[in-house]
Amino acid sequence: MPAISTELPTVRVSEWLAEFLVSAFPDGAALHEPTFSGNEWNYVKDCLDTGWVSSVGGYVDRFEEMLCDVTGREAAVATVNGTAAMHLLLVALGVRHGDEIIMPALTFVATANAAVHAGAHPHFVDVETTTLGLDPGALERRLHDIGEQRDGVLMNRETGARIRAVVGVDVFGHPCDAPALAKVADDFGITYLQDSAESLGSLRGSKPAAAGGLAAILSFNGNKTVTTGGGGAVVTDDEALAARLRHLGTTAKEPHRWAYRHDATGYNYRLPNINAALGCAQLEQLDCFVARKRRLAEWYRSAFAGPKHIQFVDEPPACESNFWLNAVLIPDAAERDAVLERANTARTQLRPAWEPMHRLPMFNNCARGELAVTEDICNRLVNLPSGIAAANLVLETQ
Ligand SMILES: *Cc1c(COP(=O)(O)O)cnc(C)c1O
Numbered sequence: 001m002p003a004i005s006t007e008l009p010t011v012r013v014s015e016w017l018a019e020f021l022v023s024a025f026p027d028g029a030a031l032h033e034p035t036f037s038g039n040e041w042n043y044v045k046d047c048l049d050t051g052w053v054s055s056v057g058g059y060v061d062r063f064e065e066m067l068c069d070v071t072g073r074e075a076a077v078a079t080v081n082g083t084a085a086m087h088l089l090l091v092a093l094g095v096r097h098g099d100e101i102i103m104p105a106l107t108f109v110a111t112a113n114a115a116v117h118a119g120a121h122p123h124f125v126d127v128e129t130t131t132l133g134l135d136p137g138a139l140e141r142r143l144h145d146i147g148e149q150r151d152g153v154l155m156n157r158e159t160g161a162r163i164r165a166v167v168g169v170d171v172f173g174h175p176c177d178a179p180a181l182a183k184v185a186d187d188f189g190i191t192y193l194q195d196s197a198e199s200l201g202s203l204r205g206s207k208p209a210a211a212g213g214l215a216a217i218l219s220f221n222g223n224k225t226v227t228t229g230g231g232g233a234v235v236t237d238d239e240a241l242a243a244r245l246r247h248l249g250t251t252a253k254e255p256h257r258w259a260y261r262h263d264a265t266g267y268n269y270r271l272p273n274i275n276a277a278l279g280c281a282q283l284e285q286l287d288c289f290v291a292r293k294r295r296l297a298e299w300y301r302s303a304f305a306g307p308k309h310i311q312f313v314d315e316p317p318a319c320e321s322n323f324w325l326n327a328v329l330i331p332d333a334a335e336r337d338a339v340l341e342r343a344n345t346a347r348t349q350l351r352p353a354w355e356p357m358h359r360l361p362m363f364n365n366c367a368r369g370e371l372a373v374t375e376d377i378c379n380r381l382v383n384l385p386s387g388i389a390a391a392n393l394v395l396e397t398q
Helices: 007-026 040-050 058-073 082-092 108-119 136-146 177-188 239-249 272-283 286-303 333-345 372-380 386-397
Strands: 075-078 099-106 121-125 147-150 155-156 163-169 191-195 217-218 233-237 328-331 381-384
Touching: 007 333, 040 163, 040 272, 058 217, 058 233, 058 272, 075 239, 082 108, 082 191, 082 217, 082 239, 099 108, 099 136, 099 286, 108 121, 108 163, 108 233, 121 136, 136 217, 155 163, 155 191, 163 177, 163 328, 233 333, 286 328, 286 386, 333 372, 333 381, 372 381
Parallel strands: 099 121, 099 163, 163 191, 191 217
Antiparallel strands: 075 233, 147 155, 217 233, 328 381
16 A cells, blocks of 8 residues: 655645635635725715815714724724824823834734834734734733833833833734733733724624723724725723824814914824715725625635635634634645745735734844744735625625
8 A cells, every 4th residue: 555645735735725716716806805885975075075075074073983883982083094093092102212012023014113103112922823913821921021110110121121012913803812911911010002903893702802902093994894095093992092192193283263383293193084984984884894704704614624724714712803804824834835826826816924023124123022823823824815805706606
């Protein structure tokens, strides 16, 4: 009897995956694309008809109210994009030059960029496989190993810097373990914040993902679940913080009927009314979008349920994910580029995970703990077409 090659199944896995996707999307498919099937045209036309296109207007207020509803927060401050939202939040919290902000290396570059814009240094801690978000155990160990309380302030004894905050990220829409992360941050006396740019419509238990932490940021970029063209927001239950964000984000102008007086170096970060109009129409469809995306995830889940050694990245326990981007882990990192090559040549957009932050030239000197799980996920993960168009395609041909 011939020996069974141990290499064969691995080769077959990537071939199988590429073939599977090409047959699921014979005309190709985008990773994610915007869908405008509601009141978008009416609301944007209304802005043009009335002349209310810029940074003041009824749609901004309405959009912020709707954001409070879907995130379960008391206040929302809409901004020009998600990066600006995080930058503004860190500045409003008094992040100082040289502070460290703990975050995962498995994130979009915006999280780390915003920290640097605020004068701080990112400090990377490992993630867990169940959520793809920061690992509360790894966070605890890291803070225990390098942290030192000095006059009630947590310092990194290796770098001498103040550790100011932890930012959890809801990767690909899966809620990170906010309750456990917030507890660790609290134990060490630092602020827990959340980058929920990808998780609008996701739940942890019965709570929206963006309800975690002192404040969370959202993004409405063109590739997110709902879009305003470009846009973002900070949501929080802290009304005083929201007022500070609003003031700083509107050039720190003192309210007055005609005088131009500013009391700080502010930012021009507020979302224009015309973008908010688009956002209101999009948010009206959030439940439909999420339901459709969850059905696509269900379809992927059953397709990868067989003994094919491909691991579908499912929602974390007790969570309902919006499955912003579906993902699989392939068994052998060396096979990844072959899968990407084959599918992309057939016009099906597959993408690797982001290059982890600590491997980027501007962040490779940043403080970091052990990142073994991050490395493994980044080497083996592939994102699959996840938009409404992809969902419609596979669900209609079923
Ligand atoms: C999209 C995104 C942001 C914000 O991006 P903008 O393009 O500035 O709106 C921040 N963090 C993560 C994880 C994101 O995916």
